[in-house]
Amino acid sequence: MNLKLFSLISSDDIPATKLQIKISGSLNAFTDDDVSFKRFSSLKEMFPSLGKALADSELIVIAVDPKIYVRTKTLLTKALSLDIEENPTVKKALGRAAEIPESQKLLQSQMPKGAVPFLTRDGVNSGFVISKGHQQIMYLPLDDVRLDTVLRNGVIPYLTSGETIAVREEAYAPKNATVKPSVPPKRQEAPAPEKAAQTPPALPESVGEVTSKTVNILRESGSRVAVNGNQNSEYVKSFGSVSPDFFEFFTFTPHVEDKGDFNVTDYTAQMAKSAKELASADFGACISDICNTDGCSYICIAVAGESSAIVRKLYREPDEKDESFIRDAAEELIELIGEKASGESSVGIEISGEAAAEPKAEKTPGKGKKVLVSILVIILALAVAAGTFFLVKYQRDKKAAEALANTAPETTSEETTVPPEISKDTVPLSVFMRNEAVNGIDKDDLARAAEDTANAASQGDNAANANVVPEYIVLNGVKTEAKKALAKIVAADVDDSYNSEAIKADAVAVYTYLKYRNTNFNVSGLNAAETVSDNILNAVSEVFGEYVVYNGQPAFTPTFKLSAGKTTSADVVFGNSFPYLKTVDSASDKNADGYKTEITLTSGELKELANKFDSSINLSGSAKDWVKVTKHDGAISTGVGYVETVNVGGKEISGYKFACELLENKIPSYCFAVSYTSSGDTFKITSYGNGFGVGMSLSGANKMAADGSTYAQILAKYYPGTNLS
Structure with missing residues (x-):
């Protein structure tokens, strides 16, 4: 797909580079072209490059700073001679954003006629794609809060299937909208794995047995699996040749490379989860690239369900070739999918699950199958929390298999590194x-x-x-x-x-x-x-x-x-x-119950509290001079606010110590005022709100x-x- 990417950024207040990388990563699966952005500061500056792109590009992506997003959308629509209309799907989403004026909602909901919207959660700064001639133009927000939703629910599903998740849910298809990408996604062409120069070798009999078993489990449970379409997924896809119903239950989603700060284990789990969500499948799966650490090569496999993901780490045997290693890991993934779909307890650790599966030894496979034996590594609490669980695989002949079958792998139960009870008191x-x-x-x-x-x-x-x-x-x-x-x-x-x-x-x-x-x-x-x-x-x-x-x-x-x-x-x-x-x-807090609290203390009561707090405080002379707020933020007025310091009997203390310690929490807020009435020899302390007022x-x-x-x-x-x- 011939692709051009433009960004329009009016200031340095947004993390533009990070957001552009997210967009580039999402599009990388669909093109062999350069997916780097060309940055502009104004539409006028961008128009010459846009005109050239309209002549020779199939897809043009324009990503825009949120501060100028709506205005640029209107100007661009007019410049391209497109009709503009209120999009009903966006309008419905904006209905939940009560704080936005109606005039702004109208502008937010307007899009070129026939555009397919890429909804954000609240409708604000929704993106879209529109066809103009043989080109498609995507308009996306460089909005750190909303871009992920636009990419996940809009851009990637649209380029994959011609629909967005939001459009499916709303059952809304704009008139004249083009709902098929002009060129099939690159990943659908099923390239050979980069790390294996040759086509995967003929599959052993064991692959057919495992694959057929898993397909039967999926059929019985009525489940579908989406596999992240990275390069090693081609080995999983090749298993379709041994099961005629394979592709009824397996689908393959585009791979978006965005490792961020994840380690390989967590990243593989995240990719499995993303595949599940992208395809609206019952399970997601992923097989990682071959990774090398401290002289050891390994592959991670993961299967994600509704609320958790099982992850396994498989190590390469000495002198094992890439093709054999990846194929064996793919076979292990197929088997793990069957275990997850059937509800079996699986070897591995569940990441972000409702309850982690207790580690157990994997059953020894039957005769004729290349054996992958899982040796559990001792894990402490932090390893469990991080979702890291190591398995070692190696080959052995029948005699070694029989010997190992009678020996349980070494395991440890989960250790708790904290005492069972905490003696200290709890606080809000x-x-x-x-x-x-x-x-x-x-x-x-x-x-x-x-x-x-x-x-x-x-x-x-x-x-x-x-x-x-x-x-x-x-x-x-x-x-x-x-x-x-x-x-x-x-x-x-x-x-x-x-x-x-x-x-x-x-x-x-x-x-x-x-x-x-x-x-x-x-x-x-x-x-x-x-x-x-x-x-x-x-x-x-x-x-x-x-x-x-x-x-x-x-x-x-x-x-x-x-x-x-x-x-x-x-x-x-x-x-x-x-x-x-x-x-x-x-401001709405002013109308809430408990907004204003007043207490009255006699001078004697205040003196008693002050001496209890600090015996060095000397409250003598005229009582009206005993307490003076010396610094506040003016939250209520020029005379009242959240108190930073207060002078009590010539000693300056913090507003917190005055309210919480000296007054022993008799007022609930640190925004307060103190007044003295000589006729009654009393102090009135009025506080506003409840709590520290920060955050x-x-x-x-x-x-x-x-x-x-x-x-x-x-x-x-x-x-x-x-x-x-």
Whole structure:
């Protein structure tokens, strides 16, 4: 396919290079052409190159900065002499974005007549493809929050099958829309594997037995499998020659090369999951390239189901040829698919599963089959959490097979490296975050994480990877399935009345903080609910594994109950500055229950509290001068805001210490004002909101969700400048 890629970028505020690489990677499977972008700063600058591309290119991709996305779409449509119309599918998606003015919704929903839309979750900055003559023009957003959805649900399915996932779901096909790509995707041409110069050799009898067995299992269960179409998948595809019904149950999806920071094990699992989602299949599968580490060659195979993926790592035998090694791994993959489809417990480890399968020895294959024997490597807790499980394969003759059949492979049961109980008291999440922001990460959790890492390293396991989604979280000393543990923390923070999008936003914020702590998901001293509703568990499950990033790293994502109408900067309350924890408007909080709290103290009561807090504080002389707020952020007015410092009897202390320690939490917020009435010799302390006021207001998030915002939009508002990963 003759392809040209243009990007239109108006500023340096977006991660343009990263987003362009994502688009290039998605298109790489469909063309042999150069898939690098040519960058422009204006339409005027781009038009000469676009005119040339219209004369000789089959597909033109134009990726545009979100700041100028809508305006450029309108100008480009006019420049290409295309009619513009309101797209009903995009309009329906935009209906959920209540915070967007109707005039903007109209502009967002307009596309060239006959365009096939590539929907984003909220409809905002949706992409599209339109035919003009013999060309197809794709218009895509360089939007870090929305691009993945456009590629996964739009671009790749369209180039593969001529339809998008969103179009299938909406059962909507615009009139005059071209729904078939002009050229078949490159991967459909079934090239020979790059690493094997020759066609795969004739298949042994064992392949037919394994393949036929798996096909029968798929037929009986009514299941379909999608295999990631990388170069080694050709060996899997070749097995179709021994089973006439093979391609009724197996399909092959385009391969998008985007390893990021994943290790090979996790990447293979991710590719299997992507194949499943791309083809809407019951299972996804992937066989990796041959990898080399420390003089050893291995291949990873993975099969992904609805909520987990089984991964195996297979080592090359001495002097084994590439063709034989890849074919044997492909045969092992076919067998693993059958095990997964039949519900059998499989040798391997389940990544991100509801419950990991307990490792077991693989059954010795029958006579006449090349034997792959799995020797389980000793694994500690960190290795399990990282989803790394090693298997060694080697050949042996009948006599060796009989000897091994009577010898069980060496295994160890899963070890828990933490004590069964934590003696320390638990605190609410917001207090927990504040304490660690000021005092540092809990030393016990850090020690346990270091012990986990050391144990894993002693086994030669480098599975500690920041991108690994945990299978378990050690919560207050109890090893708990990760989704359930996260849901327990969230359920202690919000209740079942919250909108699901607000619950998702909180779940992402909590998960992000657990990653930010970098303690291998060991956390102690944190409030957690005993029971979790289905509503909260389902919301948590939908976003499990997503987290907020800033400059490529997990962000510090504090939450609290209710703001004073605005959030405040981290440096006001915590004393630490974060670029994305600044003042954010949250005006709806002013209408929430519990927004304003007033307490009255006599001068004697205040003096008693002050002396209890610090006996050196001298409250004497005129009481009206005892307490003075000396620095605040003006969240309410020029005279009232989140308090940074307050002078008590000539001694300056933080607003936190005054509210939390001196007043013993008698007010719920650190946005407060103090006044004195001489007639009654009393102090009135008025506070606004509930909590520290830094990060995401849960009340504000719930109101945004009720008004139609998605969890991604909520997080983008309260943590400006961050992205979802």
